[in-house]
Amino acid sequence: MNRKTVKRILAPTVVAAMLGVVAAWALTRGGPGLPRQAEGFAPESQSRAGGQPGYGWSTHPGTTEAVKHALAAAGKFSEDKSDAVFVFYTTQHEPERIVATMQALAGPGLRILGWSSDYGIIGPDGYHASPGGSLGLLRVHLPGVTAGLGWAELHEAPSADQVAQLAVKRAMEDAGRPSDPPAIIVMAPTYDGCEEQLLKGIDAVTGGQVPVIGGTAAGSSADRTRKGSAIAKDKVIRTGLVLAVLYSRKPVAWAYRGGFNRTGKSGTVTASDGRVIRKIDGRPALDVYDEWSGGRVSEAMRAGKEMNKFTGLYPLCRVISSTGSSQNLFIHPWPVPHADKPKCLVTSASVYAGDVVYFSEGSWNILLNRIGALPQLAKEGRSDMEVGAGLLICCEAVLKNIPPDQRDQISYLMNLSLGGAPWIGMFTWGEQGNFPGLGNHHGNLLTGTLLLPKGEAQRD
Numbered sequence: 001m002n003r004k005t006v007k008r009i010l011a012p013t014v015v016a017a018m019l020g021v022v023a024a025w026a027l028t029r030g031g032p033g034l035p036r037q038a039e040g041f042a043p044e045s046q047s048r049a050g051g052q053p054g055y056g057w058s059t060h061p062g063t064t065e066a067v068k069h070a071l072a073a074a075g076k077f078s079e080d081k082s083d084a085v086f087v088f089y090t091t092q093h094e095p096e097r098i099v100a101t102m103q104a105l106a107g108p109g110l111r112i113l114g115w116s117s118d119y120g121i122i123g124p125d126g127y128h129a130s131p132g133g134s135l136g137l138l139r140v141h142l143p144g145v146t147a148g149l150g151w152a153e154l155h156e157a158p159s160a161d162q163v164a165q166l167a168v169k170r171a172m173e174d175a176g177r178p179s180d181p182p183a184i185i186v187m188a189p190t191y192d193g194c195e196e197q198l199l200k201g202i203d204a205v206t207g208g209q210v211p212v213i214g215g216t217a218a219g220s221s222a223d224r225t226r227k228g229s230a231i232a233k234d235k236v237i238r239t240g241l242v243l244a245v246l247y248s249r250k251p252v253a254w255a256y257r258g259g260f261n262r263t264g265k266s267g268t269v270t271a272s273d274g275r276v277i278r279k280i281d282g283r284p285a286l287d288v289y290d291e292w293s294g295g296r297v298s299e300a301m302r303a304g305k306e307m308n309k310f311t312g313l314y315p316l317c318r319v320i321s322s323t324g325s326s327q328n329l330f331i332h333p334w335p336v337p338h339a340d341k342p343k344c345l346v347t348s349a350s351v352y353a354g355d356v357v358y359f360s361e362g363s364w365n366i367l368l369n370r371i372g373a374l375p376q377l378a379k380e381g382r383s384d385m386e387v388g389a390g391l392l393i394c395c396e397a398v399l400k401n402i403p404p405d406q407r408d409q410i411s412y413l414m415n416l417s418l419g420g421a422p423w424i425g426m427f428t429w430g431e432q433g434n435f436p437g438l439g440n441h442h443g444n445l446l447t448g449t450l451l452l453p454k455g456e457a458q459r460d
Helices: 013-029 063-074 095-106 160-174 195-206 285-292 296-302 307-313 364-378 396-401 408-418
Strands: 054-058 083-089 112-116 121-123 126-128 135-141 145-153 184-189 212-215 230-232 235-237 240-248 252-258 261-272 274-280 316-322 325-331 333-335 345-351 356-361 387-395 423-428 431-435 439-443 446-453
Touching: 054 063, 054 121, 063 083, 063 095, 063 135, 083 095, 083 145, 083 423, 095 112, 095 230, 095 235, 112 145, 112 184, 112 240, 121 135, 121 408, 126 408, 135 387, 135 423, 145 160, 145 230, 145 235, 160 195, 160 240, 184 195, 195 345, 195 439, 212 387, 212 446, 230 240, 235 240, 240 446, 252 325, 252 364, 252 431, 261 285, 274 285, 285 296, 285 333, 285 345, 296 307, 307 333, 307 396, 316 345, 325 345, 325 356, 325 439, 345 439, 364 387, 364 396, 364 408, 364 446, 387 396, 387 408, 387 431, 396 423, 408 423, 431 446
Parallel strands: 083 112, 184 212, 387 423
Antiparallel strands: 054 135, 083 135, 112 230, 121 126, 121 423, 145 240, 184 240, 212 431, 230 235, 252 446, 261 274, 261 356, 274 345, 316 325, 316 356, 333 345, 387 446, 431 439
């Protein structure tokens, strides 16, 4: 792989601290007001026309009308391989109707990649959510960037890693470059508990040399009967994954991290079913976790608090390390009252017997600051990078711990680093990303960002 194509990122705490000061000022002072506009339309400075990327959103409860509004804001579309449309939607919207409406309005060859988001979506003009649902899209037309879209359903191959291999090969063929490794892969699995295996399959095709950034398609935390889904071109996937392979003549940039402090409290998992931790150091996992929290977990359970939200500030952590480099991979545990899981912790990432886990903790304002720092971290060492478009992938449990009246601050902080480039963000049930030198991983309570370079034809 041509290493000049990709900007590999570590996340130095100095940059995070600098942006944290800005965020703290914005939060204490209330921050500057973000522009608001008629529902469904982005301000002109953020909605590009012609050969430039554009962003649009809608909280209209009707899927057809929501798509119309978002498309109108985002501008013209084409079926060229340098074009891609990222669309994110809450589960009130049926993905089949999204595809049908987009194709009817913008052409049957429209190159769509999308997946469901919990609660709402976010962009340059703020956080958008509604009881009737929300939908947003980012139109990417960047000279020098080529996208190939792929998909695969779990029933198409004997194992999850083979499913992922099929999806990658389809995407590379779609890009017209079946033998060339891409600069980066954007992936969106559905919530089937096999993200680690899917990453293994991607690495088998790419030799583990291509970074991945992505998030697990979310269902609805408010209504668990509404399941997640994903879209690639005209395909709707409910069990499997979709992905995009991106080729770029200029470097792309990314960052992937959590916003928690790892404590010194640790133990070894001694019994686990992968996504159910039964024992730590030979004791019931919930008892150990509660002791590490100083009794806060059991107190919250007695008080009837929403434990998925509460424990979102107290993740477990595995340390990923190799040749002197290490990163924290966070895992979201929560207790469940199932009779077959007494005093167990359920997770959305796999943990096995022998793994050492640490107790970690955070706060909503620290999480907010570190989300805002991501674009600057991604651009670290490349301050001259002109961003053409960006993606933000954030855990839904992180979002719901940020007070509703502070969620617009995510946009304010992101905008500080993106120089007016359009971007879109969604809220997922698991996050995939790359730690430079340590490979691609799946975890929870994490945030990732991808920055695509501005093309020559886009310069003012």
